[in-house]
Amino acid sequence: xxKRRRSRTLQIIVFFLRPFFMLLTERDWAGMENLPExxxxxxxxxxxxxxPFLISHxxxxxxxxxxxxxxxxxxxxxxxxxxxxxxxxIPVYRGTEGAAESLRGAVAAVESGxxxxxxPEGTITRDPGGWPMTGRTGAVRVALATGKPLVxxxxxGPQEIMWPYKKELRLFPRKTIHVRVGKPIDLSDFEGKPxxxxxxxxxxxxxxxxxxxxxxxxxxxVPTTDRIxxxxxxxxxTHYKRLDN
Numbered sequence: 566x567x568k569r570r571r572s573r574t575l576q577i578i579v580f581f582l583r584p585f586f587m588l589l590t591e592r593d594w595a596g597m598e599n600l601p602e603x604x605x606x607x608x609x610x611x612x613x614x615x616x617p618f619l620i621s622h623x624x625x626x627x628x629x630x631x632x633x634x635x636x637x638x639x640x641x642x643x644x645x646x647x648x649x650x651x652x653x654x655i656p657v658y659r660g661t662e663g664a665a666e667s668l669r670g671a672v673a674a675v676e677s678g679x680x681x682x683x684x685p686e687g688t689i690t691r692d693p694g695g696w697p698m699t700g701r702t703g704a705v706r707v708a709l710a711t712g713k714p715l716v717x718x719x720x721x722g723p724q725e726i727m728w729p730y731k732k733e734l735r736l737f738p739r740k741t742i743h744v745r746v747g748k749p750i751d752l753s754d755f756e757g758k759p760x761x762x763x764x765x766x767x768x769x770x771x772x773x774x775x776x777x778x779x780x781x782x783x784x785x786x787v788p789t790t791d792r793i794x795x796x797x798x799x800x801x802x803t804h805y806k807r808l809d810n
């Protein structure tokens with residue numbers, strides 16, 4: 566297995582937090598053979614405010630230093646910015662012209678051999694059954710710009726610890742965190758073509774289809790409603806409230 570460097574700050578954080586995750590969760594992880602060597606984009610679905618910590622646990626235990634996208638303005642906040650920089654999180658330059666330019670930090674990191682975790686939905690799912698919504702195009706943009714693999718990662722179980730859009734923690738009894746790593750998404754038919762919005766949405770749809778397939782396989786059921794379109798979401802929590810009934 567490739568040896569990936571961890572920053573000193575990350576090592577300290579892992580030292581203190583990992584025992585809690587080992588104590589508080591059961592782990593059902595599969596598909597690790599699909600994790601490539603070198604740099605790539607890791608694309609998980611999003612079901613809870615706590616799942617970044619749990620997907621980080623999965624990454625650390627598979628020798629992948631967690632690196633996520635963070636607003637560039639957060640880097641200027643004294644304490645938060647220091648931690649983000651020390652753990653080598655990736656700035657998203659929101660004030661730039663064009664989505665591709667805003668992701669230049671992620672592109673540079675992947676090209677240098679790092680693994681960058683990008684949530685394609687960009688927000689916690691509002692689907693009443695917890696199924697993946699449509700995605701934004703950031704993960705696909707970075708994969709196409711770098712020519713590196715785009716790896717789907719389905720997670721299910723974090724929503725049992727903290728329901729979406731609620732602040733209530735349910736730590737006991739221990740929850741099982743299911744992770745399924747799919748094979749890298751085949752984007753070969755998009756390579757060398759003009760990067761249009763239509764192309765990006767089609768490629769992103771392929772990613773979300775695979776995340777949905779992995780979840781359906783785990784849960785033994787399929788979605789019974791159409792996929793929620795992330796681009797038409799309102800700021801209300803109406804959709805997801807039904808999941809917690």
